[in-house]
Amino acid sequence: xxxxxxxxxxxxxxxxxxxxxxxxxxxxxxxxxxxxxxxxxxxxxxxxxxxxxxxxxxxxxxxxxxxxxxxxxxxxxxxxxxxxxxxxxxxx
Amino acid sequence: xxxxxxxxxxxxxxxxxxxxxxxxxxxxxxxxxxxxxxxxxxxxxxxxxxxxxxxxxxxxxxxxxxxxxxxxxxxxxxxxxxxxxxxxxxxxxxxxxxxxxxxxxxxxxxxxxxxxxxxxxxxxxxxxxxxxxxxxxxxxxxxxxxxxxxxxxxxxxxxxxxxxxxxxxxxxxxxxxxxxxxxxxxxxxxxxxxxxxxxxxxxxxxxxxxxxxxxxxxxxxxxxxxxxxxxxxxxxxxxxxxxxxxxxxxxxxxxxxxxxxxxxxxxxxxxxxxxxxxxxxxxxxxxxxxxxxxxxxxxxxxxxxxxxxxxxxxxxxxxxxxxxxxxxxxxxxxxxxxxxxxxxxxxxxxxxxxxxxxxxxxxxxxxxxxxxxxxxxxxxxxxxxxxxxxxxxxxxxxxxxxxxxxxxxxxxxxxxxxxxxxxxxxxxxxxxxxxxxxxxxxxxxxxxxxxxxxxxxxxxxxxxxxxxxxxxxxxxxxxxxxx
Numbered sequence: 029x030x031x032x033x034x035x036x037x038x039x040x041x042x043x044x045x046x047x048x049x050x051x052x053x054x055x056x057x058x059x060x061x062x063x064x065x066x067x068x069x070x071x072x073x074x075x076x077x078x079x080x081x082x083x084x085x086x087x088x089x090x091x092x093x094x095x096x097x098x099x100x101x102x103x104x105x106x107x108x109x110x111x112x113x114x115x116x117x118x119x120x
Numbered sequence: 121x122x123x124x125x126x127x128x129x130x131x132x133x134x135x136x137x138x139x140x141x142x143x144x145x146x147x148x149x150x151x152x153x154x155x156x157x158x159x160x161x162x163x164x165x166x167x168x169x170x171x172x173x174x175x176x177x178x179x180x181x182x183x184x185x186x187x188x189x190x191x192x193x194x195x196x197x198x199x200x201x202x203x204x205x206x207x208x209x210x211x212x213x214x215x216x217x218x219x220x221x222x223x224x225x226x227x228x229x230x231x232x233x234x235x236x237x238x239x240x241x242x243x244x245x246x247x248x249x250x251x252x253x254x255x256x257x258x259x260x261x262x263x264x265x266x267x268x269x270x271x272x273x274x275x276x277x278x279x280x281x282x283x284x285x286x287x288x289x290x291x292x293x294x295x296x297x298x299x300x301x302x303x304x305x306x307x308x309x310x311x312x313x314x315x316x317x318x319x320x321x322x323x324x325x326x327x328x329x330x331x332x333x334x335x336x337x338x339x340x341x342x343x344x345x346x347x348x349x350x351x352x353x354x355x356x357x358x359x360x361x362x363x364x365x366x367x368x369x370x371x372x373x374x375x376x377x378x379x380x381x382x383x384x385x386x387x388x389x390x391x392x393x394x395x396x397x398x399x400x401x402x403x404x405x406x407x408x409x410x411x412x413x414x415x416x417x418x419x420x421x422x423x424x425x426x427x428x429x430x431x432x433x434x435x436x437x438x439x440x441x442x443x444x445x446x447x448x449x450x451x452x453x454x455x456x457x458x459x460x461x462x463x464x465x466x467x468x469x470x471x472x473x474x475x476x477x478x479x480x481x482x483x484x485x486x487x488x489x490x491x492x493x494x495x496x497x498x499x500x501x502x503x504x505x506x507x508x509x510x511x512x513x514x515x516x517x518x519x520x521x522x523x524x525x526x527x528x529x530x531x532x533x534x535x536x537x538x539x540x541x542x543x544x545x546x547x548x549x550x551x552x553x554x555x556x557x558x559x560x561x562x563x564x565x566x567x568x569x570x571x572x573x574x575x576x577x578x579x580x581x582x583x584x585x586x587x588x589x590x591x592x593x594x595x596x597x598x599x600x601x602x603x
Contacts, residue, residue, distance in 0.1 A: 035473070042431065042476045043438075043453070044469055045461040054473075057531065061474055064532050065424050068490050071417045076496030089351060101218045107445035114440050117455050 030059040122335035123284045124342075126603050127190050131178060138171040138178070138189035141601075142233050145191040148600045149235060149282045155263050156599070158276035158283075160196055160254045161204055162236035167191065170233045177231075186341055187230040193278075193286040195271050196237040197244055198329065199318035200224055207320050208252035209242045211463030212443045221318025222353065223287055223329050223346045230345060235283055239273025242465045243434065244294050244322045246270050247537045248527035251467045256524065260302055260597045261563055265521040268298030274332045275302035281600020285333040285342055289319055291326045292422050293517075293541025296553035299332050300516035300566025303555045303595070305583070306332045307339045308541075310574045311548035313359035314343075315350030323429035326422075326545040335594060336554060336584040340366055343576060357574075365577040366584040371404035373582060376509030378412035381540055385518040392557035392565040393515050399589050400513070400582075408509045414501045415543055417494055422542035423535060424478050424491040430468075431475025437463065470531065495546050502547045506572050511582050515540050516553040516566035540568070550576045554583045555593045 035055045039046045046054055099112060108115035130136050146164050153159050174189035194200060197207045199217035206212040220228065227234075241251040249272025250256035257267040260280035267276035271288030278286055279302030288295040290308035299306025307330045314329045321327060331342035340362045347359030377397065382390055397407050439445035439459030446458035464472070478487035505512065517537055527534045544551040549570055556567040571579035587594055596602070 030477075034477070038473050038476045038480065041480065042469075042472050043435075043457050043460055044464075044472065045457050057470065058473060058477070060532055061423070061470070062477070064535070065420045065474075065478070065487055067420045068417050068424070068494055069486065071414070071490075071494055071497075076493055076500060078492045078496040078499070086354060097218055102441075104218070105215055105442035107439060107443070116440050117449065117452055 030055055030062055122333070122338040122341070123603060124186060124190055124333070124338045127284055128186050130603070131174070131184065131189050134178070138174040138233065139168060141189070142167050142171040142191055142235075144601050145235055145282060152280060152282060152599055156258050156260060156276050156280050156282070157255055158238055158257045158267070158273045158280060159193070159236045160206070160208060160239050160273065163203060163234060166203070167233050167235050170231055174231050174233070185230050187227065187232050187345055189231060189233055190284050191233045191235050192227070193235050193238045193274055193283040194224060195240050195274050195286065195288045197240060197289055197320040198224060198287060199320065200234070200237065203237065205237065205320070206253070207243045208240045208254055209464065209468065210253045210444055211437045211460070215442045217318070219318065222315035222350045224318065226346055226348060238277055238286060241270035241272070242468050243430070244270040244289060244291055245430070245467050245471055246527070247293070247297060247534050248522070249273065249298070250524065250527055251465055253465065258524070259521045260599050261521070262561070264523055265563065266301065266524055266527065268301035268521060270294035270298070271332060272298045275299050275304055275306070278302070278332050278334060279304045279597060281596065281602070285331055285338055287329055287342070287346070288332050289327055289329050290545065291322050292426060292545050293538045295330050295332060296516050296541050296551055296566070296568055297537065299553045301521035301564065303564030303597070304332055304334055305336055305339045305552065305554050306330065307343055307552045307576070307580070308544060308550060309343060309347060309359060309576060310550040312355050312357040313347045313550070313574065313576065315348065315353040315356040317350055317352040321433040323426040324433060325429060326426055336580055336587045337363070337366060339552065340580045340584070343580070347576075359576055360574060362577040362580045365581050368581045370400070370582055370585045373405040373511070374408050374509040375400050375405050375582065376408045376410055376505060376512045378410055378415065378505065378512060378514065380412050380415040381514035384539070385515050388559040389515050389518060389520065389565050393513065393567045396556045396567055396586060396590070397513060399586060403585055403589060410505060410508060412501055412505060414494070414498050418498060418543040418546055419535060419539050421491045421494045421498065422538070422546055423474070424487050425495065425546070427471045427475035428479050428488050429475070431472045431479065434468070434472055467531070498543060499547045502543070502549060511575070511579050512570040514568050514570060516568040517541070520559050520563040520565055544570055549573060550579055552579050552583050554586065556590070557593055
């Protein structure tokens with residue numbers, strides 16, 4: 029059972045705001061999707077486990093120093109920047 | 121002959137210059153994109169620059185590769201250096217990657233002429249392309265119908281002849297489903313065959329880049345060009361060449377049909393797929409029926425795993441490093457929450473919430489862990505199935521392209537359209553969707569051939585043989601550049 033409080037809590041964890049007037053609707057929608065997901069609990073019990081697909085294993089390489097991106101390039105995409113750094117927010 | 125080899129021949133025999141060809145594609149985009157909405161960003165300058173380089177090579181008598189000068193497109197979640205890459209989300213508007221995706225790097229080395237970036241469901245989450253921030257792409261066979269999703273723009277562009285081919289991405293069917301809806305070929309490679317470096321992540325254990333083309337040989341040519349091992353993607357292994365095996369005899373090939381794949385499938389689709397099975401029999405293949413009961417859990421398993429991974433992958437959009445940032449806020453937490461709430465669309469938020477839910481304490485064991493265990497069971501079931509057959513034949517989608525506006529209303533109803541495509545992603549297998557007929561309203565029907573892990577050569581071989589035997593299923597639409 030998904031409650032309004034669950035949705036509020038998940039939204040907080042997801043860093044999303046849900047407007048008060050949309051909470052009931054979203055709770056119902058979440059309940060529908062969770063009911064749908066619940067179908068897996070009818071599946072035969074399995075201890076098969078899952079590591080990865082196609083038995084891929086880690087590919088290791090030498091730890092070489094290579095050139096990275098210049099910070100000026102990276103900062104070009106920042107909505108706000110200050111003194112060659114990302115600006116998270118202005119001081120109040 | 122496929123579009124790619126046809127264009128290659130035209131260029132080499134100087135029937136057309138690469139610049140002329142590129143201009144005719146750009147003109148057609150200008151004419152029809154208003155209705156198709158396939159492209160969200162057209163890049164004529166870059167396209168004509170590459171075309172000029174190809175013409176220069178041709179003029180000097182240099183040999184050119186098969187993909188050189190061929191006009192194509194990339195889905196808008198494949199990073200292109202200096203060219204806006206938005207995932208069709210408000211939260212990434214204005215974002216210009218500072219590096220190229222490996223697939224685009226490989227194609228640029230071949231002088232591929234990129235016409236622009238194409239439309240998609242926001243962050244590849246959707247089955248109709250309608251969750252795009254820029255509005256959905258239309259189906260070239262009937263523009264009142266959706267192109268499918270999430271790679272709807274690529275499929276619409278290729279089906280509408282305003283790109284010779286394109287690259288999409290497939291997490292739960294996002295290449296095969298729109299290819300099926302738009303009457304084109306879509307290949308989802310084996311997980312690990314194509315590098316994901318530079319593909320903006322939705323669900324990393326399921327995502328894979330692949331070609332959307334007009335013919336099977338085109339899909340094979342593009343797959344061979346992009347399936348290279350890449351040290352920047354630790355899950356990449358590369359693929360084996362497929363092109364020289366396309367025409368292999370399929371006499372004695374065992375083609376399996378899992379009965380569960382036909383459950384709940386519309387009659388016209390089922391008939392077309394069974395008709396294709398008869399074509400295979402006439403080619404000397406053997407049809408084997410079997411059961412795969414675990415398939416009925418594939419869809420919830422997919423949504424649990426995909427949303428869990430998405431909730432983590434999409435945590436990076438915080439308004440600090442790239443993309444959209446809210447204007448008014450009160451403190452850091454408020455800034456991030458506002459940015460995300462204003463920047464993400466409804467479906468993306470829904471999936472982030474579901475993903476967070478199944479990963480949170482108290483629900484992790486019941487959902488996420490259970491889904492991962494079932495993933496193992498599904499993989500074993502496929503492995504067992506492949507003991508009795510070489511490839512699996514199934515519908516790609518239980519229906520043909522639906523009318524616009526029908527997908528948005530009920531999320532679960534929309535999720536059900538992915539029922540035939542998600543098992544392949546869960547098991548990491550390759551699958552190709554090819555056209556196999558039209559319904560009474562003239563909308564294309566697709567079928568998929570599913571292969572063993574890294575069995576692209578086998579499924580493309582089977583697909584090519586079908587295409588040769590039933591060429592009338594692969595036809596042009598009224599749109600675009602006529603070759």
